[in-house]
Amino acid sequence: MPSLTTLLVLLFASSAFAEPVTAPTSSAISGPVAYAPQKHDALIAALRAGRITSAQALQRLNGWLAGSSNDIERRRIASDMIVIATGGGRFAEAVAVGRQLSPERLADYALGPLTGAARRVGDLKLQGETIRTWQTRQPAAREPLVQEAFWKLDSGDAAAASTLYNRLANPAPTLLTDRISLLELRAAVAQAKGDPLQAISAYEAINTLQPDQRYVRREASFLLASANAPTTASEEAEATEREHPGTFSALELATLRQQALAQQLRWAILMRDERIGLARFAELDLVLDAQTNVLHQLQTAATQAGPADAEGWRAIRMRLQSDRLLALFERGQYADAIALYDTLRAGGADLPPYALAAAASALSRERRSIEAVPLYEAALAKSGTSLPMPSDIHFGLVYAYVDTGRFDAAQALLDQIEAATPALQKLTPEAGRPNSQYSDVNEMRGFLLLYSDRPAAAQQRFETLTQQAPLNAGYASGAALTERLREHPEAAVARFEAQATNNAYYPSARAGYVEALLDTGEFAAARRIGDSLAADYPDSAEVRDLTRKWTAATGPRLDVDAESDTGGAAIADRSWRVDSRLSSGLIKDAWRVFYDQSVGWGDTTLGRANWARGGLGLNWQKSRWLAEGQVQQANTGPYRSSAAARLDYRVSDSWRLSASYDGNSKETPWKARVAGIGAREANASVGYVVNEARRFDLQLQRMNFSDGNQRNAAALAWRERWISGPDFQMETRLGADTSNSRLQAVPYFSPAHDATTQLAVRGQWLNWKRNDRQFFQIVELSSGGYQQTGFGTGPLWNIRYEHRWDLGPKLQLRYGLSIGSHPYDGVRERQRSVFLSLSLPLS
Numbered sequence: 001m002p003s004l005t006t007l008l009v010l011l012f013a014s015s016a017f018a019e020p021v022t023a024p025t026s027s028a029i030s031g032p033v034a035y036a037p038q039k040h041d042a043l044i045a046a047l048r049a050g051r052i053t054s055a056q057a058l059q060r061l062n063g064w065l066a067g068s069s070n071d072i073e074r075r076r077i078a079s080d081m082i083v084i085a086t087g088g089g090r091f092a093e094a095v096a097v098g099r100q101l102s103p104e105r106l107a108d109y110a111l112g113p114l115t116g117a118a119r120r121v122g123d124l125k126l127q128g129e130t131i132r133t134w135q136t137r138q139p140a141a142r143e144p145l146v147q148e149a150f151w152k153l154d155s156g157d158a159a160a161a162s163t164l165y166n167r168l169a170n171p172a173p174t175l176l177t178d179r180i181s182l183l184e185l186r187a188a189v190a191q192a193k194g195d196p197l198q199a200i201s202a203y204e205a206i207n208t209l210q211p212d213q214r215y216v217r218r219e220a221s222f223l224l225a226s227a228n229a230p231t232t233a234s235e236e237a238e239a240t241e242r243e244h245p246g247t248f249s250a251l252e253l254a255t256l257r258q259q260a261l262a263q264q265l266r267w268a269i270l271m272r273d274e275r276i277g278l279a280r281f282a283e284l285d286l287v288l289d290a291q292t293n294v295l296h297q298l299q300t301a302a303t304q305a306g307p308a309d310a311e312g313w314r315a316i317r318m319r320l321q322s323d324r325l326l327a328l329f330e331r332g333q334y335a336d337a338i339a340l341y342d343t344l345r346a347g348g349a350d351l352p353p354y355a356l357a358a359a360a361s362a363l364s365r366e367r368r369s370i371e372a373v374p375l376y377e378a379a380l381a382k383s384g385t386s387l388p389m390p391s392d393i394h395f396g397l398v399y400a401y402v403d404t405g406r407f408d409a410a411q412a413l414l415d416q417i418e419a420a421t422p423a424l425q426k427l428t429p430e431a432g433r434p435n436s437q438y439s440d441v442n443e444m445r446g447f448l449l450l451y452s453d454r455p456a457a458a459q460q461r462f463e464t465l466t467q468q469a470p471l472n473a474g475y476a477s478g479a480a481l482t483e484r485l486r487e488h489p490e491a492a493v494a495r496f497e498a499q500a501t502n503n504a505y506y507p508s509a510r511a512g513y514v515e516a517l518l519d520t521g522e523f524a525a526a527r528r529i530g531d532s533l534a535a536d537y538p539d540s541a542e543v544r545d546l547t548r549k550w551t552a553a554t555g556p557r558l559d560v561d562a563e564s565d566t567g568g569a570a571i572a573d574r575s576w577r578v579d580s581r582l583s584s585g586l587i588k589d590a591w592r593v594f595y596d597q598s599v600g601w602g603d604t605t606l607g608r609a610n611w612a613r614g615g616l617g618l619n620w621q622k623s624r625w626l627a628e629g630q631v632q633q634a635n636t637g638p639y640r641s642s643a644a645a646r647l648d649y650r651v652s653d654s655w656r657l658s659a660s661y662d663g664n665s666k667e668t669p670w671k672a673r674v675a676g677i678g679a680r681e682a683n684a685s686v687g688y689v690v691n692e693a694r695r696f697d698l699q700l701q702r703m704n705f706s707d708g709n710q711r712n713a714a715a716l717a718w719r720e721r722w723i724s725g726p727d728f729q730m731e732t733r734l735g736a737d738t739s740n741s742r743l744q745a746v747p748y749f750s751p752a753h754d755a756t757t758q759l760a761v762r763g764q765w766l767n768w769k770r771n772d773r774q775f776f777q778i779v780e781l782s783s784g785g786y787q788q789t790g791f792g793t794g795p796l797w798n799i800r801y802e803h804r805w806d807l808g809p810k811l812q813l814r815y816g817l818s819i820g821s822h823p824y825d826g827v828r829e830r831q832r833s834v835f836l837s838l839s840l841p842l843s
Helices: 004-011 037-049 054-067 071-087 091-101 108-121 124-137 143-154 158-169 176-192 196-209 214-226 230-243 250-273 278-304 307-330 334-346 353-365 369-386 392-403 407-419 436-451 455-468 473-485 489-502 507-519 523-536 541-554 670-674
Strands: 557-568 572-583 591-604 607-622 625-634 641-650 655-662 679-691 694-705 710-724 728-741 753-770 773-788 792-807 812-824 827-841
Touching: 037 054, 037 071, 054 071, 071 091, 071 108, 091 108, 091 124, 108 124, 108 143, 124 143, 143 158, 143 176, 158 176, 176 196, 176 214, 196 214, 214 230, 214 250, 230 250, 250 278, 250 307, 278 307, 307 334, 307 353, 334 353, 353 369, 353 392, 353 541, 369 392, 392 407, 392 436, 407 436, 436 455, 436 473, 455 473, 473 489, 473 507, 489 507, 507 523, 507 541, 523 541, 572 670, 591 625, 591 670, 607 670, 753 792, 773 812
Parallel strands: none
Antiparallel strands: 557 572, 557 827, 572 591, 591 607, 607 625, 625 641, 641 655, 655 679, 679 694, 694 710, 710 728, 728 753, 753 773, 773 792, 792 812, 812 827
């Protein structure tokens, strides 16, 4: 478009040589008036003096144009209409007149304004025809060449426009108007080449030549916004608007303000990640407050806007709401982010990918991954090829797939990410620069192995990664977490402590360290570090999950085990028993008070026994030690008042020792209870833990009965997990036990010597998963042989079917049934049982 100076010169060119006449008033132009050159001159003079508006002038000129058949008159009328309409910003009207008469029939002074109007409305054809006419009439003029360059740019031929610019710039023009036109062209060419800074430089030069030009300041503000400086652009636009009201529309100012807030949000996120503590959120809180204010202003401005701008206001409000959704997520206000998303969705909003991803991430943090998955997928689909791989959206979707049990989908997506992520960056100043995203992908692969129950493979991967990059925080944290899941708590603590030396403030590592300390019984240290972490990162999802786990692990809880059996006549024809324990929360980081209760009933060939016992005890756990003692009172039997104790010691990650004593054994046979016989029990055990997949146990037991009988038993077991995966696990347990009893002439089952060898195969299927809530079906088949002195050897077998619900930290429900066959005193008995187990945190 011609420069502002040029346009002002052309605006009244038709009356430059007109004779002085008496100008009409605004009332004088109402009603039909026949055309006359003097009246035309008077109309232009009145417009020039400001006694009539451009709209009134165009109304009169349009009437004359419609009623005139004289070609000379029509050319002058149309030319002035184009100049006046263009000068008043009514470009569509100017173009309509230009199309009606064609450029060849217009006066020279109208060609420049018509070129600019055609450019503003995007009529490339009329724009090109007008420029060709202009060049034909004024072959030596510079302005038509400038406008031709603009036309080339508008047509997508930036190279030709650049060539014309170089031609016009050499030699450099001397006239002010030519210099300004050339600078405008330089700015446009720079914009077309994607060099906004060069364009801004050109506009600054124009402002130096002609200070306080509104269009220059407008264009500079928009260019600053496109050059990743929207904050500066918004500030300068608002300053310009204060000095020159009307330079920017309210919608344009709102758009720049939204872009500025979007940039400030990105800065606030970066600054948050560089700090710890509540000070991290200072900038984010400022952005949220500013967004609230601007949204209120937008609501007011939108109600005052006309229908033509309604879509523009709706779009800017949607962008600002999308930014706010992201800000709420980054601030850790996940529930508020989800509520805003629900409101926008209910209103039919078409959210951009980053807003969809923010809503999905908020849902994931709130353990609603089943709802997050389709949002992540929608964000990826909407981004298309413009989204580089990998991105936070890709990573978020992988973890959301895992959280919903879609392990194959997670594996497939991670395979795509790995294929698209080279180890070295492709476009770098020097060859061989490492790609940081490649490290992130390697880390994710290791964690995916962990979260899909393949810790052995994860351990191998993290060992390799930590050797290659020992200071990588993610690798070190993954290696330490792997030790935890492989049941090596002390090795995990050692790794987390070593990592703290290099990455003292890495939140994932600190959260993992707290959990490892809980595993080792270091509650005081875990509480101290956990409180520090919560103060530094209260918005972190990991910290919130850690708080839930800490509360479940150290708070009060209820544990219940119940079982009912039928068909084992040697023991009891029918029986049931419920064992429960109610524990207090942790006191002084080591102590708990608990109450134990056992209630049972047994129906035997000798009669029926009802037994109940309650016990009040104290538990102490610190580091490798666990000790507890209780006093007990039963309703019947020779040991109604008794005591019990237990002592556990973790020698190392491999060796575990345990000893216990019960002054009124819960394992006393029901027939012995019917006969008024009680028993005391002592146990000692040694466990050797290789890892989560392999363990060996040796247990020794002695029971002293009140009738003088004594039973000694020993058992050896080997557990091995052979298949470990996200959907299915298979393990075996091979056990052998033997016992002998001093007396046989007793009313209860008491063989002189017996032995059992048994192999159990256990399969576990994952059927449902929602974050940390899972449902498993378990089938266990066992068979073996039982040998009893005097009765020989006979086979035994058992089938057990179980449901297991893991419903959060330390909350588990198990129930099922079993059926089996076992020989006693040479008689084969068919046994059936149902069972239920509940472990429930009470806080």
